Amino acid sequence: MVHIKRLQEEGADIIAVIGEIDASSSIELDLAIAKSVGEGFRKILVDCSALEYISSAGLGVFMSYIEEFKDKNVTMVLFGMKEKVMNTFTILGLADLLHIRNDRQEAKQLANELSV
């Protein structure tokens, strides 16, 4: 079960992911990101501070946008991940393919730097 909230701050779309993302709920994350891209946001920050669990279905959603974001000059930064969630990204070596920061401030800063 996952809840997704979106809010906009300083031109960035912040997607807060609350709860657990598995094969039954990853579609909601996918829809939220697709909506953000569709609305023309170039800076997408994913707030993972209330994300308790993610399986490969959720990781696959993030992975599937990497190429599209390169083409469209969209920057996505994930932040606030708990250690147990971060561990899932690390096992697969995804931490090197995605932009991940500790907190919102660092995430905003990186998004600003990368979207110049």
Next chain:
Amino acid sequence: MNYQYSIGCSLTNLKGIRDFIRTSLKGHGVPEVEVSAIVLALDEMCSNLMIHAHHCNPDHLLELHIEADNGRTFVFEIIDDGELFDINSFQTPGLDNLVHEKRKGGLGIRLVKSIMDSVEYFNKNGKNICRLTKTVQ
């Protein structure tokens, strides 16, 4: 100690599977980070079976057994009577391929193989048994 759980092949039941594994491992001194990894591996295996072998039919059942009486080695079995879904017969896709093909699947198999010490399949009394073992520190 042995633990058992039986559940229909609906993806909305994955949470129940995760809770069952967490509850079963409680009291066995498994570090939190290892519990999370094991929960993840079993979630991946069960969701693969539900999707590929049972087409998410909630009337089809998966049975889970956990054997926790071999010291630090835990044996997890997923028992079903669907089509055999042997992840050892699938190639583990490279991350580069997944990114280029914008694929959302294929990562689960990598996770299971990275987390568990072994993944075996065999048939017993007409049932498929997927046995995963993990020795924890």
